[in-house]
Amino acid sequence: MTKSIDCDIHPALASVKELIPFLDPYWREMEESRGTNALYMSSYPPAMPLSAGLGWKTGDPLPGADVEAVRRQVLDVGGCDAAVCNLLSGAAMVANPYYAAALCRAMNDWLAETWLAQDRRFRGSLVVPINNVPAAVEEIERRAGDYRFVQVLLYLGGETPLGRMQFWPIYEAAEKADFTIGIHPGTAYRHAPTPTGWPSFRAEDYANIPPAFEGQLMSLISEGVFQKYPKLRVVILESGVTWLPVFMWRYAKLWRGTRRETPWLDRSPDEIIRQQVFASIAPIDAADPVRGIERLCEAAGSDGMWLYASDYPHWQFDDPDPFHGLPSSLRERFATENPRSAYPRIARILNV
């Protein structure tokens, strides 16, 4: 398939040593003396089958850490002309806002040199210190001219819902530079992952991800972010996706009854979602993935929202291509047309 774009792959830091050269001496010493240990998120412990497939053991190369292997498996074998690198790092979640800013800057520099410079097909998402908004804005502005970066990556579980006004300067900077905002699972666990407290199992935290996405999407919409930043595009990544049309129905109905509290909303939330929100379709929560996609399009009233992604190297399905059987016109839409709408910066360089 020509010109296809993989909207979600996960390169990984093999160890914090790789990051050290990208830190200034003060932060280098902090890293070396405090033993932060590569800051793997609780959401994705490296040995968990979801994170890395079965059989990964400490000492083996960490899946996603080897540029050559990823290039081979995702770009060459997978046949992609571009793949968006989404780092799942706890850098953005570090409590010290200055430390977080330094680590995020270093992670982005590491990504640029270690990955983006190695193959013109790699694209990157910026990680930003969400609790240090001025530094986050500075980082977005710093990389605005580097079109290898196409997205600002935010994580699903922070301290404050993403639509709230303290975060608006991030959206302003992103809109100005045509960066897409991506929201990916990963929680700082500053709050319980459910409104009824802390589940026992990692599987349970994972199962509760769709309602967390509802909360974030509702926050962005109800706070008026899409009115204030009408060119902003938001991508929902790795969410399971079949929850989304039902949420659109529910929110549209709820808005009709509650809209006097949010009078700036100039149209129904489901309209806003169809126009400015996209979602990756890997993984998909459907017993039959192909039928699931068809129903998604029907239920949401759109086939323009859905984005192909491999989610490499996460192990979400046993079948490497759960979508065989999908009409090629839809595959084309999801892997080529829709990603170009979702990521306006992708087409700025190369022949994509």
Next chain:
Amino acid sequence: MSDARFPFAGLTGPIDCDIHPGMVSLAELFPHLEGRWVDHLQAYGVHLRQTFANTMTYPRLARDTARSDAWPPGGKPPGSDLDFLREQHLDAQNIAYGILQPLRPGVASERNLSFAAALARAVNSWQVEKWFKPEPRLKGSIVVAPDDADAAIAEIEHWAGHPGFVQVALPPKSLEPLGRKRYWPIFEAAAKAGLPIGIHVSGVAGHAITASGWPSFYAEDHNSNIAAIQATAISLIFEGVTTRWPDLRFVLIEGGLGWSTALAARLDRTWVRFSSELAHLIEAPSIHLKRSFHFTTQPIEEPDRKGMLTEMLREVGIERILFASDYPHWDYDDPRYAIPGDLTSVERQAILRNNAAALYGLKL
């Protein structure tokens, strides 16, 4: 009543699985409380994990959360007057049975557990005296404070066998997800009493209402109830409650139902992918979801496209679905209009009354 606007007149009408009874004031509880707790209630009120003494963190957009015509003559609070409830709802819609869900005071979230136990007894006695005795169409829920399991069990055992109570009430916003071990003695007591668990959106648990913190608007609070209901169902399945008590039924009330198909697929995929962590779960979670849970119809997700609502209901499973009006709340569903017209009449009757009659043991 022979008014042509009311199609159930003269027929056996719906069983309404969610009606909210009100009080003119909390003084209605005084006859059901010991003196010391009357004083306590007056001095300290109900003590919740919330910002304001006398109002919710996310105030409703309608006064008393009610539809604007639900104030009885004389200006009493909505749902507080039996005669008006009969006139406006029970008689008008020829309701066969109405299941009460008292929401105030918030017994399940009261931080003082000794007071909570007293309040639970008072609210349950109040249901009997004010509602069940004069009005045989009304049934109710045994309210308990789940964070004191012993007191909750005592309360269930006190009322077990009483013909007025058809379920035990637990909140989906609680200190811990309801599947956690601390709550298991309550499920044992309910199972022993042969009572389902009615989980109605409620609870002021003290946790941020989204996984990423506290939002700004009432609509967001409203939607967080759906997150809580889902988290509760997931917990009950993953922790093994629905395995340990396979005959115990959980009614998810006012939590919608359209989300359950996507959730069933996600839970099954999760169970496969995390199989070593969930080794204790022998059957696929979707089987548990279909077997142990019922859903009430209000509020219902409404697709734009014609026919999709019916498809959604059939996918969830018609036999799982129970009609609810949520009288007297602003987003009340009228039984004349709430159920889609293109269901078969057998399906309509199932949702409107037969499923609830079977679940709650009610004679039609």
